[in-house]
Amino acid sequence: MFEDRVVSSQEKWSVEVHAMDAEELLVNFLNEQILLLEVQDLVVSDIDEIVIEQVGTSQSPLGHQFHLRSIMLGSRLSQANIQPEIQIKAATFHEIQVAPTYAQVTFDV
């Protein structure tokens, strides 16, 4: 998204998402970053901490089986003096793959 430009880690914020499966967890997590960039101008440089837990079963209320909590590092785009090369509008389920050491996701641009 930002090619080779380096984003500094001036800001720290937390993100929490729920999901009913691993694919949804990944998509929700990425969509949260897209929202934060668009609305709060926050662009990620690094993930300081990430914890994924199984919190329920398929019978749980709202279908939430997984919970992700992360501490994100980055900058406000307006302070970072960089411009995105492309605008990502959504993370999608198109051809999504999530494996223990590998994931593939398609973004809508």
Add this chain to the structure above:
Amino acid sequence: MPIGEQDTLRGVIFVGTDLQLVPGQRCHWIMGKQDGMKVDGIVFATEEIIQDLIGTKALWQVKNVAYLPGILKASLAMPDIHEGYGFPIGGVAATDLEEGVISPGGIGYDINCGVRLMVSNLSKPDVERHMDKLVEALFASIPSGLGKTGAIRLSKSDLSEVLTQGAKWAVTNGYGWAEDLEYSEDQGCMAGADPRNVSERAFSRGAAGLGTLGSGNHFIEVSYVERIFDEEAAEAFGLFENQVVFWVHSGSRGFGHQVCTDYLNIMRRAVSKYGISLPDRQLDCAPTMSDEGKQYFSAMAAGANYAWANRQILAHYVREATARTLGKSAEELNMHLLYDVAHNIGKIEEHEINEKKKKVLVHRKGATRAFGPSHPDIPVKYSKVGQPVLIPGDMGRASYVLKGTETAMEFSFGSACHGAGRALSRTQAKKAITVDELHKDLELSGVIVRSATVKGLVEEAPLAYKDVDVVVEATACAGLADRVARLRPMGVIKG
């Protein structure tokens, strides 16, 4: 038969080892019901278009859509079909209102992405010598590109008014003319919008996006009418040869994307709750009359209204910039709205099913409503000839104005193609042409282009799209819409 080969005796094309397209009437290809399909698939296309789709997922997606509960007649694909997320782009699916489902994937992320066309009393020679200045003025006036926010900042209560009033909100607030509303699908406002079913996330993404073009395939274009095919319809639409016209192509921006994202999660739970089985999770849906279905419909309608307000405001900016550049008011330049159509939308419409009129939910994903003559939902001025169907092509070649037909009502729930359709992915396009080559090509074609980003421009290069002449010919051949005018680009602002 090998995949992609045609059985010369029966004309059958083998899409896969167990998937065939059988020729029906002219430019109609039938995919027989099989496996979990509840209806046939029908692809409206020429053989050439079908052959280009072999090896992509698009035709398989036509099959998958046919699994939707309550789908009526057939899973349909317009001639500009290409691979989408779950649904093909160029896909149309009508579902029974009482017993069928509503699927956000059948409407898309950019809810009511659509196009409007404004006419003028200017002819090509009047404007040619001002084109550099006009393109610069349009580029300066219209916030476009990555993450651009506009001059309009809305409180939550103001935004709620936009979501329920659509283009009328814009006109009431000084963006455009009262008559514009008459010349828009649904008068620029879809009934049933309920901001209470829209998330805070969507509100936050919508607060600063109104009056912005966005990126991707969105554009403002100055074109001229190169050729008239149908004098009667052209006269009704106010078109004449060499006339300068103005396109606006945009949608519901981040707001619509967030509505779609939110409801995909809700629909994932709904398919489990209602025991719906589908071949692709991107088709996730809920019964239209369920709580989830009604809530999504009302949020989708809110997204549609956001988009209509957005295009109304953008059109106002186009009028202002043109008037400033040419030294005459937009009224003096006769910059009337010809029409505004949605490309990504779900509509409750009345159609004939088994010889009886029935209310159905029509999903149009990259497809244009194309109602025929005398339909009560089109402006009186166009009633005799049919609804204007606006087909933007690509920035280097051509675009079309078509008219809706009676046969489209019969074959495609009154739907036609929405553009040329992509031939190359964005990544393939970037590999196929450099920005310098593109600028040279466009210069040779006499088209002036300004873009917020170099990458955005290359991704939208003419070679990334199918030839719109071929797509429109197939649309007419299939009986979905008839040609009225062919337009050529003069200047383009890309998001």
